[in-house]
Amino acid sequence: MSHKRSGILLLVSGPSGSGKSTLCRRLTEEGEAVYSTSCTTRQPREGEQDGVDYFFQTRESFKKLVEEDKFIEYAEVHGNNYGTLISEVVEHLEKGTDVVLDIDVQGASLVRECQSEIIQQALVDVFVMPPSEEELYKRLSGRGTDAQEIIDLRMKNSVEEMQYWNKYTSLIYSGTHEEDYAKFKSLLIAERLKVSRLIQA
Amino acid sequence: MSHKRSGILLLVSGPSGSGKSTLCRRLTEEGEAVYSTSCTTRQPREGEQDGVDYFFQTRESFKKLVEEDKFIEYAEVHGNNYGTLISEVVEHLEKGTDVVLDIDVQGASLVRECQSEIIQQALVDVFVMPPSEEELYKRLSGRGTDAQEIIDLRMKNSVEEMQYWNKYTSLIYSGTHEEDYAKFKSLLIAERLKVSRLIQA
Numbered sequence: 002m003s004h005k006r007s008g009i010l011l012l013v014s015g016p017s018g019s020g021k022s023t024l025c026r027r028l029t030e031e032g033e034a035v036y037s038t039s040c041t042t043r044q045p046r047e048g049e050q051d052g053v054d055y056f057f058q059t060r061e062s063f064k065k066l067v068e069e070d071k072f073i074e075y076a077e078v079h080g081n082n083y084g085t086l087i088s089e090v091v092e093h094l095e096k097g098t099d100v101v102l103d104i105d106v107q108g109a110s111l112v113r114e115c116q117s118e119i120i121q122q123a124l125v126d127v128f129v130m131p132p133s134e135e136e137l138y139k140r141l142s143g144r145g146t147d148a149q150e151i152i153d154l155r156m157k158n159s160v161e162e163m164q165y166w167n168k169y170t171s172l173i174y175s176g177t178h179e180e181d182y183a184k185f186k187s188l189l190i191a192e193r194l195k196v197s198r199l200i201q202a
Numbered sequence: 203m204s205h206k207r208s209g210i211l212l213l214v215s216g217p218s219g220s221g222k223s224t225l226c227r228r229l230t231e232e233g234e235a236v237y238s239t240s241c242t243t244r245q246p247r248e249g250e251q252d253g254v255d256y257f258f259q260t261r262e263s264f265k266k267l268v269e270e271d272k273f274i275e276y277a278e279v280h281g282n283n284y285g286t287l288i289s290e291v292v293e294h295l296e297k298g299t300d301v302v303l304d305i306d307v308q309g310a311s312l313v314r315e316c317q318s319e320i321i322q323q324a325l326v327d328v329f330v331m332p333p334s335e336e337e338l339y340k341r342l343s344g345r346g347t348d349a350q351e352i353i354d355l356r357m358k359n360s361v362e363e364m365q366y367w368n369k370y371t372s373l374i375y376s377g378t379h380e381e382d383y384a385k386f387k388s389l390l391i392a393e394r395l396k397v398s399r400l401i402q403a
């Protein structure tokens with residue numbers, strides 16, 4: 002019996018203000034998981050390298066990848082396309098590396114429909130929920146410099162996204178960052194103990 | 203939506219020398235989970251209280267409880283009977299209290315056959331595995347005062363029990379106590395995040 006195991010795909014959603022992106026970033030900074038390099042149609046910024054920061058695509062090459070079902074999920078943000086390649090994620094998973102995917106509720110539902118068996122077996126999903134609308138409002142207006150209508154729009158979007166918590170297997174009610182991170186990391190550690198992920202050698 | 207949830211029944215097995223009992227004890231001492239009070243036919247020792255330390259039973263009353271399917275699991279140890287009542291465990295679970303059950307592989311298979319739906323929904327099982335037979339031997343002979351044949355018998359029993367690891371959902375390869383406990387507690391914390399355990403109020 003070997004200690005080797007296949008990687009986990011940790012899918013994390015939660016409204017703006019839930020703190021999910023900070024949780025994901027810390028997990029990667031501590032070396033517990035990696036982000037998969039995404040494809041995008043936006044222009045490279047200074048210093049960005051193709052294949053490192055992103056796989057830069059033309060509209061046409063991106064569209065072709067969509068048509069060939071190469072993406073776990075893809076979306077348009079501010080007029081640019083972004084997508085996560087199945088092949089990139091699978092490469093990490095097969096090495097036993099855990100991958101974290103910071104994604105909205107629409108993207109998450111695309112991931113759940115992905116036909117790749119490796120992806121589905123690796124998948125663990127969690128929703129990060131702000132503790133209350135009052136606290137969420139505080140967090141979304143906390144930057145201090147934004148116009149009221151911008152804050153109101155963020156708030157509306159976040160409250161809408163909050164309704165999807167019950168599509169997820171696990172739920173973190175956001176408290177302090179340290180509390181949230183302890184729970185978040187426990188999810189990953191517990192998944193690593195699963196006998197079903199062990200690879201017999 | 204309420205934050206209330208039903209309790210978890212954490213079933214822990216592993217050979218003598220795996221350190222599982224120390225893990226369970228620490229979890230209860232830290233207030234993360236409780237032991238369920240067991241029934242026994244052995245005589246009360248000085249200071250032991252009926253209904254606190256054990257529910258003391260006669261052979262006849264114990265046998266009746268077995269026949270009436272009142273136990274999650276029961277076993278004979280050194281000529282005395284011990285059993286865990288379904289009703290006791292369910293009472294904790296319904297209050298949202300997590301229960302830890304330190305149990306051998308035979309007991310664990312009885313728990314898996316238990317007909318109570320509440321028990322089955324609450325069940326999370328983990329096997330604690332000594333890192334190697336060499337390390338196990340060191341641990342089992344470590345007490346220093348035991349005869350060789352006693353150590354050999356313990357060793358034989360533990361190696362036999364080690365074969366059952368793949369009946370469990372999760373597996374902890376025992377390292378240091380701190381490493382093991384971090385994993386063990388993560389299992390419980392991760393289970394508490396499950397949406398399926400939330401009680402809508």
